[in-house]
Amino acid sequence: MSRLETSLSGIKLKNPVIPASGTFGFGYEMADVYDLNILGGISLKGTTLEERFGNPTPRIAECENGLLNAIGLQNPGVEHVVKHELPKIRALYDGVLIANISGFSVDEYVKVACAFDNAPEIDILEINVSCPNVRHGGMAFGTDCAAAGEVTRAVKEKTHKPVYMKLSPNVTDIVPIARACEEAGADGITLINTLLGMVIDPKSGRPIVSTKMSGFSGPAIKPVALRMVYQVASAVRIPIIGVGGISCADDVIEFMSAGASAVQVGAHNLVEPFACPNIINELPVKMDEYGIENIKDIIGRSLAL
Amino acid sequence: MTKGMYEVLSNKRIAQDTYEMELSGDTSSLERPGQFINIKIEGLYLRRPISVCHSENGRLTIIYKVVGKGTGIMSKMEKGRMLDILCGLGNGFDISKGKGRRCAVIGGGVGVPPMYDTAKSLIEQGNEVTAILGFATKDAAFYIDEFEKLGVKTIVTTDDGSLGIKGFVTDGLKTTDCDYYFACGPEPMLKSLHRTGISGQLSFEERMGCGFGVCMGCTCETLVGYKRICKDGPVFESSEVTFDVKA
Numbered sequence: 001m002s003r004l005e006t007s008l009s010g011i012k013l014k015n016p017v018i019p020a021s022g023t024f025g026f027g028y029e030m031a032d033v034y035d036l037n038i039l040g041g042i043s044l045k046g047t048t049l050e051e052r053f054g055n056p057t058p059r060i061a062e063c064e065n066g067l068l069n070a071i072g073l074q075n076p077g078v079e080h081v082v083k084h085e086l087p088k089i090r091a092l093y094d095g096v097l098i099a100n101i102s103g104f105s106v107d108e109y110v111k112v113a114c115a116f117d118n119a120p121e122i123d124i125l126e127i128n129v130s131c132p133n134v135r136h137g138g139m140a141f142g143t144d145c146a147a148a149g150e151v152t153r154a155v156k157e158k159t160h161k162p163v164y165m166k167l168s169p170n171v172t173d174i175v176p177i178a179r180a181c182e183e184a185g186a187d188g189i190t191l192i193n194t195l196l197g198m199v200i201d202p203k204s205g206r207p208i209v210s211t212k213m214s215g216f217s218g219p220a221i222k223p224v225a226l227r228m229v230y231q232v233a234s235a236v237r238i239p240i241i242g243v244g245g246i247s248c249a250d251d252v253i254e255f256m257s258a259g260a261s262a263v264q265v266g267a268h269n270l271v272e273p274f275a276c277p278n279i280i281n282e283l284p285v286k287m288d289e290y291g292i293e294n295i296k297d298i299i300g301r302s303l304a305l
Numbered sequence: 306m307t308k309g310m311y312e313v314l315s316n317k318r319i320a321q322d323t324y325e326m327e328l329s330g331d332t333s334s335l336e337r338p339g340q341f342i343n344i345k346i347e348g349l350y351l352r353r354p355i356s357v358c359h360s361e362n363g364r365l366t367i368i369y370k371v372v373g374k375g376t377g378i379m380s381k382m383e384k385g386r387m388l389d390i391l392c393g394l395g396n397g398f399d400i401s402k403g404k405g406r407r408c409a410v411i412g413g414g415v416g417v418p419p420m421y422d423t424a425k426s427l428i429e430q431g432n433e434v435t436a437i438l439g440f441a442t443k444d445a446a447f448y449i450d451e452f453e454k455l456g457v458k459t460i461v462t463t464d465d466g467s468l469g470i471k472g473f474v475t476d477g478l479k480t481t482d483c484d485y486y487f488a489c490g491p492e493p494m495l496k497s498l499h500r501t502g503i504s505g506q507l508s509f510e511e512r513m514g515c516g517f518g519v520c521m522g523c524t525c526e527t528l529v530g531y532k533r534i535c536k537d538g539p540v541f542e543s544s545e546v547t548f549d550v551k552a
Contacts, residue, residue, distance in 0.1 A: 025519040029536075033306060033517075045521075053524070053531055058512040060522040062351045069514060074521045074531065208512075218350055270515040271345070271352055273308065273391065 003294050004283060006040070006262050008239050009162035009187045011123055013040035013096050013262055016252060016295060017280050020243050020266035021046050021100035021126065021166075022071060026085040031092045034277050041096035042089070043190075043264055044081075046128055047116075049108045051077035061199040061208040066218025066245070067267060068197050070211040073102050073131060078115045090121040098124045100166070102131055106154045109141075117159035125161050126241075127151060130168030130193035132215045142168040142193070145180040152184035162187035164241060169221075169228055170196050178232040189232055190241040190264065192225045218267040219245045226258050233259020233300055247275065249282035253290070259300040306393055306517050307334040313386040314364070316379075320440075320447035322371045323415070324380050325358075332360045334393025338400065338422035339489065339508055339540050342367065343516040345389035346375050352391065353379070354516050354535070356489070356508075358418035358448075359425070365392075368418040368447070394516050395539050398487050398506050400426045402542075408432050409483035409505075410457075411474050411498065413439040413490025417448055419508060423487050424457050435460065437477040439494065443467035475501060489539075496548045507546055508539045 004015035018041040024030060027042045036042070054074030061068045075081065089097065099116035103109035109127060116122045129142030129151055141147045148165065155163055165181040167174060169192040178189050194215025199208045207213075225244020233240055242260030246252060247268040255263045268275040283295065292298055311330030319325045335357060342365070343352040353375040359366040371380050382388075400423065408427055412420040417438050427434045436459045440446040446468055452459045460477040461469030470476055474490070475497050486505030488498050495507045511534045514522030518536030525532055527545045532538060 023515075023520060025521075029518050053526065054521065057523060057525065059524075060351075060512045060514045060520075062349065064350075066350055067514065069520070069522060071521045071524075074524055270520050271350060273306065273515075273517060 003287065004280070005294070006296050008096070008124060008241065008262055011096055011162065015040040015280055015283065016256060016262040017276050018043055018096075018098065018241065018262055018264045019269055019276055020264035021128070023266045023269040026081070027089040028092050030273070033273050036093045037095065038277055038280055039093070039095055040262060041098055042093060043098040043100050043126055044085070044089070045075055046073050046100045046102045046131065047075045047078050047081050047112060048073055048102050048104075049078055049112050051075065051080065056210045058208060058210055061214070063197070063199050063216070063220070065220035066216060067270070068199055068209055068214040068216050069194070070209045070214035072211070078112045082115050082119045086119050086121040096123045097121055098126045098164070100126045100128055102128045106151055109151050110154050110158050113155045113159050113163070117161050122161065124164055125155065125159060126164045126166050126190055127155055128166045128193065130166055132168070132170065132194055132196045132213070139168050139170060142177065143171050145176050148177050149180040149184040152181045152186045156185040164188040164190050166190040166193055168193050169224055174228045175231055175235045178236050182236045182238050186238060188239040188241065189236065190243060191232060192228050192244045195221055195224065217245070219247055221245045222251065226254055229255055229260050230258040230302065234303055249279050249286040252279060252283060253286060253292070253298065256295060256298050257300070257302040259303060261299055306391055307331055308389070308391050311388045311390045313382055313384055313388065315384060316382050318380075319368070321442075321444040323368060323445065323447055324371070325366060325368050326379070326382070328365050328367070328388065328390070329363055330390065331392065332363055332365050335360045335365070336393065337397025338426050339397035339419045339487075340393055340395045341516075341539065343391040343394055344379070346378050349375055349378070351514070352516060354394070354513050356419040358421045360422065368415065370415045391516060395535060396537065398423050398508070398540050400430060400487070402506070403427055403432055403485055403487070404430060406432070406485040407483045409435045409437055409478060409481060409486040411437045411478065411486050411488040411490070413474055413494040414441065414445065416488070416490030416494070416508070419489050420487065421448060421451060424452060424455055428455060428457070434458070435481050435483055437462065437474045439463070439474040439477070439490065440468070441465070473497065478503070499543055499546060499548060504543050506540050506542055509534050509541065510539065
């Protein structure tokens with residue numbers, strides 16, 4: 001067994017590093033930059049039932065140690081993704097493929113999830129109940145225990161693949177939401193999505209991003225994400241994918257210590273195209289330094305300390 | 306796209322708030338004029354996309370205007386400074402479409418720089434080229450001599466008439482018999498060029514996340530679908546472009 005190997009719901013990952021949804025397209029776009037097969041998994045661009053343009057530009061703004069985005073789930077729709085994008089990425093990549101699913105009603109989540117459940121290329125279904133950049137739906141499903149449970153239950157009823165619920169940090173207490181997902185049958189939890197944030201041009205007083213408020217990510221949010229992974233890991237038994245501001249091997253080790261079985265790298269992919277390979281190469285060096293034999297051994301070690 | 310470290314060879318002010326920086330490093334991924342680079346600036350999170358003015362055998366020139374924090378920091382960089390740069394981004398101009406046509410290269414403000422290598426490539430292709438360079442004022446004008454040295458007929462326009470024709474690049478275009486253009490500049494300029502009905506290629510600007518096509522931060526609507534300015538663009542054919550957006 002490789003020292004970096006980990007697993008999610010019985011599915012083996014060659015290492016814990018997964019590019020996060022929305023920061024890696026459908027994966028094949030990066031194939032001419034580096035060999036994708038080094039990656040533990042890939043979480044694909046968030047997909048909805050119908051094609052979406054997303055929000056008007058500007059969709060991006062910078063802030064201290066991070067950025068704000070309001071892409072608004074631009075995607076070509078599930079039918080196109082299953083027919084055209086999945087075969088393209090599967091031809092280039094032999095690791096774990098995660099479909100990232102969004103909807104505007106429970107029924108829509110189920111329809112998109114079923115389409116990916118039937119697609120042989122997909123290993124895990126990641127249900128995004130936490131997008132802050134769309135009106136009606138998105139985050140609304142992830143900020144209420146009953147709604148999060150309802151989406152989980154409905155998707156689980158109609159699908160066979162592991163279902164991971166991607167949660168929003170924009171809640172008073174993340175724990176009851178994660179518990180509601182677990183009770184409704186979720187196989188795992190991905191957290192966190194972006195924090196709702198804002199940047200204003202000091203000269204004009206005008207918000208920079210077209211939607212005014214938008215999703216804040218990057219190294220600045222790492223302590224919040226880490227805290228939430230820790231809290232949820234203390235409260236649920238299902239595996240967790242940790243995400244939020246990860247940009248180096250030390251960050252991966254912190255998140256896994258807090259209870260994550262794998263991690264996703266998001267914003268850092270946008271400023272450093274070699275983010276994931278750099279982290280994967282750095283991991284064994286850091287593990288040697290800290291006396292860690294296998295990365296799996298440290299999952300949740302901070303919970304007992 | 307390639308990533309590498311580039312050395313600042315020179316960095317000087319050439320017009321009001323406008324700087325020319327020369328860099329040395331790998332230029333092998335630059336295949337067409339109109340492509341851009343994305344520069345990591347210490348202390349700032351996002352890279353800064355800047356179009357390439359000229360490149361040749363491991364050397365490249367960029368021209369940028371100080372408009373904010375990033376370009377402000379850049380303007381103070383000294384010779385010998387090493388920069389982390391993503392090179393060879395975007396599609397660039399397809400100059401082969403200009404073959405056998407009377408071509409204009411049209412730049413507005415900091416849209417002027419990428420038109421330099423575009424003009425140079427067109428000349429090398431055997432085209433006769435007219436450059437139309439638009440600036441706000443005489444003080445903001447730059448590179449007029451450089452275009453003339455290429456052997457290009459150069460027309461200058463300024464908003465206030467302090468240099469060349471008083472008016473916009475479209476007023477300059479009217480004085481020529483060009484039937485095809487390559488253009489880069491602010492959106493209102495591109496819009497009015499598009500309205501002339503003359504066909505050509507337009508290079509757009511937008512706030513970007515990654516600059517290499519994975520975040521969908523700079524998507525625009527075109528007549529041929531949703532396009533990422535950074536990867537599918539920044540250059541689009543006038544026949545693909547619409548300024549009538551739904552979103």
